Amino acid sequence: xxxxxITINHFTMKFGRTTVINDLSFEVKRGETFGLLGSNGxxxxxxxxxxxxxxxxxxxxxxxxxxxxxxxxxxxxxxLPEERGLYKKEKVIDIMVYFGQLKGLSVEKSREWSLAFLxxxxxxxxxxxxxxxxxxxxxxxxxxxxxxxGDPELLILDEPTKGFDPVNRRLLxxxxxxxxxxxxxxxxxxxxxxxxxxxxxxxxLLKNGKAAAYGTIKEVREKYKGKNLDDIFVExxxxxxxxxxxx
Amino acid sequence: xxxxxxVFRFEVIRALKKKTFWITTLSFPLIIAxxxxxxxLSNKTTEDAAKxxxxxxxSIIVNDQTGLVQDTILSQMGIKTTTDKNAAIDQVKTGKIDxxxxxxxxxxxxxxxYGKDVGIFNNGRYSAVAEALLQQMVTTKVDQNVxxxxxxQLTINSLTYKDGAVSDPMRQLIAPGLFLxxxxxxxxxFGNQALTSTTEEKENRVIEMLLTTVQARTLxxxxxxxxxxxxxxxxxxxxxxxxxxxxxxxxQLRLPTIDLSxxxxxxxxxxxxxxxxxxxxxxxxxxxxxxxxxxxxxxxxGPFLGIVxxxxxxxxxxxxxxxxxxxxxxxxxxxxxxxxxxxPLLLRNAAGTITWPEVFIGTAILIITAVIxxxxxxRIFQFGALEYSRRLSFKEVLVRK
Numbered sequence: 292x293x294x295x296x297i298t299i300n301h302f303t304m305k306f307g308r309t310t311v312i313n314d315l316s317f318e319v320k321r322g323e324t325f326g327l328l329g330s331n332g333x334x335x336x337x338x339x340x341x342x343x344x345x346x347x348x349x350x351x352x353x354x355x356x357x358x359x360x361x362x363x364x365x366x367x368x369x370x371l372p373e374e375r376g377l378y379k380k381e382k383v384i385d386i387m388v389y390f391g392q393l394k395g396l397s398v399e400k401s402r403e404w405s406l407a408f409l410x411x412x413x414x415x416x417x418x419x420x421x422x423x424x425x426x427x428x429x430x431x432x433x434x435x436x437x438x439x440x441g442d443p444e445l446l447i448l449d450e451p452t453k454g455f456d457p458v459n460r461r462l463l464x465x466x467x468x469x470x471x472x473x474x475x476x477x478x479x480x481x482x483x484x485x486x487x488x489x490x491x492x493x494x495x496l497l498k499n500g501k502a503a504a505y506g507t508i509k510e511v512r513e514k515y516k517g518k519n520l521d522d523i524f525v526e527x528x529x530x531x532x533x534x535x536x537x538x
Numbered sequence: 539x540x541x542x543x544x545v546f547r548f549e550v551i552r553a554l555k556k557k558t559f560w561i562t563t564l565s566f567p568l569i570i571a572x573x574x575x576x577x578x579l580s581n582k583t584t585e586d587a588a589k590x591x592x593x594x595x596x597s598i599i600v601n602d603q604t605g606l607v608q609d610t611i612l613s614q615m616g617i618k619t620t621t622d623k624n625a626a627i628d629q630v631k632t633g634k635i636d637x638x639x640x641x642x643x644x645x646x647x648x649x650x651x652y653g654k655d656v657g658i659f660n661n662g663r664y665s666a667v668a669e670a671l672l673q674q675m676v677t678t679k680v681d682q683n684v685x686x687x688x689x690x691q692l693t694i695n696s697l698t699y700k701d702g703a704v705s706d707p708m709r710q711l712i713a714p715g716l717f718l719x720x721x722x723x724x725x726x727x728f729g730n731q732a733l734t735s736t737t738e739e740k741e742n743r744v745i746e747m748l749l750t751t752v753q754a755r756t757l758x759x760x761x762x763x764x765x766x767x768x769x770x771x772x773x774x775x776x777x778x779x780x781x782x783x784x785x786x787x788x789x790q791l792r793l794p795t796i797d798l799s800x801x802x803x804x805x806x807x808x809x810x811x812x813x814x815x816x817x818x819x820x821x822x823x824x825x826x827x828x829x830x831x832x833x834x835x836x837x838x839x840g841p842f843l844g845i846v847x848x849x850x851x852x853x854x855x856x857x858x859x860x861x862x863x864x865x866x867x868x869x870x871x872x873x874x875x876x877x878x879x880x881x882p883l884l885l886r887n888a889a890g891t892i893t894w895p896e897v898f899i900g901t902a903i904l905i906i907t908a909v910i911x912x913x914x915x916x917r918i919f920q921f922g923a924l925e926y927s928r929r930l931s932f933k934e935v936l937v938r939k
Contacts, residue, residue, distance in 0.1 A: 343750050345920075362753045370750040376743025381552060392544040393751045437747065
């Protein structure tokens with residue numbers, strides 16, 4: 292089995308005349324938690340969407356398990372996109388069971404798992420409520436549940452804490468750690484350096500479509516004279532990005 | 539296959555749970571029921587009023603310049619005659635008599651009726667009596683056959699033959715023609731649902747999660763299959779109450795009795811209609827789904843439905859041409875151009891003005907186009923998935939690898 296679960300090789304992405312990603316290469320190792328970092332508009336989401344076949348790369352190869360992404364492949368994927376949303380007019384449990392079935396679980400198993408998850412995130416009494424009757428944070432929890440349903444081998448979480456309060460952020464961290472312990476590979480796309488320091492084994496910092504820093508957290512910090520990640524982020528993206536890094 | 543079944547069931551169940559589905563579906567038979575109810579009430583009221591009117595006695599004076607009216611009959615009916623027209627009119631004005639009929643020498647000049655105003659409905663009794671009076675007079679003087687011819691009361695029993703067997707083109711049109719009617723109703727009622735079936739995923743931002751969980755092709759085909767089943771359910775819900783209503787109420791509503799056994803059932807023509815109907819329906823469902831996938835919101839997709847409907851049902855304006863001149867270039871073009879073909883093909887098949895080669899070519903065009911359109915719909919859905927605020931151009935769909 293290949294050590295790398297994700298391989299990005301000489302990836303270039305252009306939208307019209309704008310080059311968003313420029314000849315980028317990196318790997319994500321099986322079982323590690325990998326941080327994909329960068330300021331707003333640095334191309335993080337573009338990389339994920341291209342990796343998952345939603346964008347066609349201008350050049351280069353983006354592989355999962357040595358192949359371009361294919362839904363029908365055997366690898367179990369859990370993806371929490373940056374653009375959040377589910378079927379608003381449907382009941383929470385119906386949506387979760389639907390996605391559970393699409394992920395290959397039986398109706399019973401999907402229902403059982405979903406009810407247990409909803410109980411864990413304090414939404415047990417909301418299972419038969421229409422999704423649009425839930426608050427934004429509650430909807431995010433449901434979407435997180437769908438993402439981790441079926442014990443995915445590869446978890447790609449794009450800004451997972453966006454919209455979460457500190458309590459639910461902590462809950463999310465715990466859930467990610469549980470999946471780490473189960474051996475899942477986690478790709479974390481985030482601005483939150485606290486999350487990165489707590490969870491990630493290796494990181495890549497993107498600037499102008501290229502890797503400004505890439506390696507283990509220790510290697511990156513050594514490269515920047517022992518500074519913490521927050522300071523490294525500010526140094527790379529400039530003072531004008533301070534607000535972004537602390538958002 | 540598992541996911542196709544899952545998508546199919548999810549789409550069907552959630553559509554059946556929507557109030558709009560049932561409102562749209564049941565509104566048609568409900569409107570029909572209301573119309574039937576109004577017709578029934580109207581018939582009953584008119585009948586009652588007519589019965590009351592026939593019992594009414596009213597005084598009449600007649601001035602006959604035609605020579606047709608016989609005094610003996612008038613006196614039997616208690617109707618007086620006069621030669622002084624103006625005096626008779628004055629009598630009506632003063633209320634001494636109820637009505638005065640003036641039959642001029644030349645009836646082309648029109649019968650003149652003067653009567654006491656007894657309300658919008660009851661005023662009709664005067665002309666009814668005047669007409670009945672003249673008819674009764676003519677009946678006594680003219681031969682029965684002449685009366686039938688002049689009165690347009692002829693019964694014609696005609697038989698036409700084709701290939702040595704009795705053939706009735708009008709009746710033969712009924713069974714295959716039902717597919718045309720069904721197609722019209724289903725597209726008219728279901729078009730919008732097909733159009734918005736993919737915009738919902740975009741508007742709800744659920745598309746990214748879906749595309750990483752299920753193949754776009756599975757999703758689109760599942761949606762189209764669910765739309766077909768829902769259309770089938772809707773079709774039954776349209777027709778069933780009408781049929782049930784007809785059989786239980788056709789006497790009360792004075793509807794004509796339909797002898798189903800007299801409707802010819804030509805298996806070949808019905809089979810062709812079914813195939814054209816199915817191919818056309820799938821083609822247009824695919825087309826509407828593709829348009830929905832290319833547009834960011836249901837609101838933006840809306841105007842395209844109008845264009846599709848114009849293309850589809852525009853050929854109905856040339857309906858008589860499909861029957862009278864099936865070989866004309868316009869009919870040929872409309873029959874083979876996939877977006878206009880369903881109506882000409884279904885109509886010509888029903889009327890028997892289509893040849894077997896035309897059936898094969900027309901149906902093949904529809905099926906091939908349906909497959910192409912569905913494939914394009916899948917591509918659009920895949921590549922247009924993340925165009926949350928922009929409409930995808932056709933060029934982009936074709937150019938992207």
